[in-house]
Amino acid sequence: MSVDTETVRHIARLARISVSDSEVEALAPELSNILGWIEQLQAVDVSGIEPMTAVIPNRLRLREDAVTEGGITDSVLANAPVAEHGFFAVPKVIE
Amino acid sequence: MTHHTDLGIAALRDGVRNGDFSAVEVARAHIEAVEKGRALNAFLVETPDLAMAAAEAADKDRAAGELKPLSGVPLGIKDLFATKGVQTTAGSRILEGFTPVYESHVSGRLLAAGAGMLGKLNMDEFAMGSSNETSGYGAVISPWRRKDKGNAPLAPGGSSGGSSSAVAARLCPGATGTDTGGSIRQPAAFTGIAGIKPTYGRCSRWGIVAFASSLDQAGPMARDVRDCAIMLEVMAGFDPKDSTSLDLPVPKWEASLSADLRGRKVGIPKEYRIDGVPAEIDSVWQQGIEWLRDAGAEIVNVSLPHTRYALPTYYIIAPAEASSNLARYDGVRYGKRVQPDGASLNEMYEATRAAGFGPEVKRRIMIGTYVLSAGFYDAYFNQAQKVRALIARDFEQVWGKVDLLLTPTAPSAAFALGEKSADPIAMYLNDVFAVPASLAGLPAMSVPAGLDGQGLPLGLQLIGQPLDEQAVLDAGLAIEQRAGFTHRAERWW
Numbered sequence: 016m017s018v019d020t021e022t023v024r025h026i027a028r029l030a031r032i033s034v035s036d037s038e039v040e041a042l043a044p045e046l047s048n049i050l051g052w053i054e055q056l057q058a059v060d061v062s063g064i065e066p067m068t069a070v071i072p073n074r075l076r077l078r079e080d081a082v083t084e085g086g087i088t089d090s091v092l093a094n095a096p097v098a099e100h101g102f103f104a105v106p107k108v109i110e
Numbered sequence: 111m112t113h114h115t116d117l118g119i120a121a122l123r124d125g126v127r128n129g130d131f132s133a134v135e136v137a138r139a140h141i142e143a144v145e146k147g148r149a150l151n152a153f154l155v156e157t158p159d160l161a162m163a164a165a166e167a168a169d170k171d172r173a174a175g176e177l178k179p180l181s182g183v184p185l186g187i188k189d190l191f192a193t194k195g196v197q198t199t200a201g202s203r204i205l206e207g208f209t210p211v212y213e214s215h216v217s218g219r220l221l222a223a224g225a226g227m228l229g230k231l232n233m234d235e236f237a238m239g240s241s242n243e244t245s246g247y248g249a250v251i252s253p254w255r256r257k258d259k260g261n262a263p264l265a266p267g268g269s270s271g272g273s274s275s276a277v278a279a280r281l282c283p284g285a286t287g288t289d290t291g292g293s294i295r296q297p298a299a300f301t302g303i304a305g306i307k308p309t310y311g312r313c314s315r316w317g318i319v320a321f322a323s324s325l326d327q328a329g330p331m332a333r334d335v336r337d338c339a340i341m342l343e344v345m346a347g348f349d350p351k352d353s354t355s356l357d358l359p360v361p362k363w364e365a366s367l368s369a370d371l372r373g374r375k376v377g378i379p380k381e382y383r384i385d386g387v388p389a390e391i392d393s394v395w396q397q398g399i400e401w402l403r404d405a406g407a408e409i410v411n412v413s414l415p416h417t418r419y420a421l422p423t424y425y426i427i428a429p430a431e432a433s434s435n436l437a438r439y440d441g442v443r444y445g446k447r448v449q450p451d452g453a454s455l456n457e458m459y460e461a462t463r464a465a466g467f468g469p470e471v472k473r474r475i476m477i478g479t480y481v482l483s484a485g486f487y488d489a490y491f492n493q494a495q496k497v498r499a500l501i502a503r504d505f506e507q508v509w510g511k512v513d514l515l516l517t518p519t520a521p522s523a524a525f526a527l528g529e530k531s532a533d534p535i536a537m538y539l540n541d542v543f544a545v546p547a548s549l550a551g552l553p554a555m556s557v558p559a560g561l562d563g564q565g566l567p568l569g570l571q572l573i574g575q576p577l578d579e580q581a582v583l584d585a586g587l588a589i590e591q592r593a594g595f596t597h598r599a600e601r602w603w
Contacts, residue, residue, distance in 0.1 A: 018480075022480075023476070026476050026479050026480050026483070027476065029479050029483060030433060030463075030475050030476055030479040031437075031440070031456065031459040031460050031463055032460060032463045032464050032467065032472055032475065032476070033457075033460035033461055033463075033464040034464065042473070042476065045473065045534065046473070046476060046477065046480070048534075048535065049425065049473075049477060049534060049535065050477070050480070052422060052425075052535055053422040053425055053426055053490070053494075055419070055422055056419060056422050056423060056426070056490075056493050056494060056497055057489070057493065059416070059419055059493075059496075059497050059500065061493065061496035061497060061500065064496045064499050064500060065496070065499060066492050066495030066496050066498075066499065067495045067496070067498045067499040067502060068495075069324075069354075070310050070324065070502065070549075070550060070551025071309060071310050071311050071354075071356065071551045071576055073311060073354060073356065075353055076350070076353070076357075078350070090211040093209070093211050094207075094208050094209065094210075094211075094443065094444035094445070095442070095443055095444065096441060096442070096444075096445070096446070096447035097447065103442050103443060105442055105455050105458070106449065106453060106454060106455050106458055108454075108455050
């Protein structure tokens with residue numbers, strides 16, 4: 016599997032990581048190499064095998080649908096880079 | 111007189127209980143060792159006040175006759191565990207300054223059991239690495255040096271390299287680690303200490319910064335098997351806040367420890383003999399086989415045919431889960447924000463993540479994003495989950511014939527910093543023996559078994575059946591008793 020620079024830019028966009036031209040040039044062969052190495056899995060016969068969903072059998076638990084905590088706005092916002100009026104603040108998204 | 115920092119967890123616990131020394135004396139000795147050990151770069155944050163406060167409480171509890179299981183024992187906590195009021199970065203610059211308002215379940219259990227916290231231990235960024243070189247705060251240095259006196263600083267292993275370095279250098283008697291694909295076992299092997307990854311679900315993941323949620327497990331790293339058992343008993347236990355936490359009683363692993371392996375069958379998987387592994391690794395493995403036989407175990411040759419696919423499977427599943435888990439670092443809720451003038455929301459995300467993540471983390475997020483992207487999901491991710499099922503089935507099929515498995519922990523002794531950092535795949539190969547047990551969720555432990563020609567530690571790995579940590583610990587103890595591993599790094603720091 017060979018990853019071209021356009022694919023690197025596409026993936027970086029999906030991953031929300033800005034990449035410089037030189038990073039793109041470096042990442043393309045690196046990712047190609049790694050993806051080429053994992054390509055060997057295509058050779059494994061998996062007919063009739065279900066994809067694994069849990070390593071140790073465990074049942075998802077349900078709890079009562081009730082409010083158990085809340086009113087901790089200050090704690091929730093304590094580490095926010097920017098918080099205003101009890102909310103996380105982000106750059107303007109609506110014109 | 112023996113120095114307090116030479117004592118392990120059991121000895122410190124018992125010494126405080128018997129009144130041989132006070133918890134405050136113990137804490138003071140370790141706080142001093144941590145300060146003097148700064149050249150190792152093992153601690154990102156030192157918390158002497160917390161260690162001292164816990165020690166004072168332990169001495170008071172002793173006077174009142176109310177000692178707790180870990181009263182008087184100071185520990186290091188890997189920086190992946192959220193610690194209330196103490197910076198938690200997961201080794202990443204993107205979380206610089208993040209100060210949790212809550213305590214992780216596992217570290218909370220340790221503190222509630224009377225343990226003191228000496229500080230937060232350095233690690234590979236978001237636990238992605240096998241050498242500690244991906245830390246955003248500089249690599250940890252192993253206390254070990256090669257015998258040829260070449261002064262090349264060696265890797266302490268990773269990702270729990272701050273933990274392994276600190277325990278081996280006697281800055282703390284034990285530390286928490288986490289293991290996604292070998293991050294407890296490989297660093298333990300590199301530094302001549304013991305470490306166990308329990309069955310997936312034994313330790314709650316709540317409050318542990320997530321890397322690959324279907325693989326992440328916490329576990330103890332300490333100087334011997336008994337100390338690991340003591341710590342694990344406190345760390346394990348049901349937590350309703352983690353949906354994969356197992357609602358099962360925690361066995362009395364320490365009290366049940368026994369090096370008598372009569373009636374136990376130990377499998378030797380032939381696929382773990384791979385090309386290019388130094389002869390010294392093979393001979394320490396052979397030695398381990400003899401030791402277990404001497405302890406009464408029957409040795410059985412077994413086959414795990416899909417072993418060679420474990421590493422590529424891991425490097426699809428772990429990055430895929432990581433790309434999803436690390437989506438939360440967006441500069442909005444915590445950590446770093448980079449907002450160029452006039453940037454849109456998307457541009458802020460992209461700038462924040464570009465500045466905050468290091469190269470290995472970016473690489474893995476990109477791989478994960480790629481294998482999950484439209485058109486590739488089936489060919490990569492689904493295929494990997496099917497191969498993962500086959501790897502787990504290999505293990506299930508040998509459990510009918512044997513009770514546990516013995517393998518080397520890592521394909522080499524510690525390497526020098528910088529030696530493997532240019533080639534990601536060469537670095538990934540470090541975990542070739544560790545990853546299969548991770549993919550199958552099995553308990554697995556590394557114990558020190560000997561030294562190589564350069565005087566560097568080599569470890570042996572024991573892999574057990576689901577929930578059978580006891581068999582793993584017992585066999586680890588049998589090896590430990592026969593290996594008589596008393597070597598330690600000569601102090602240069």
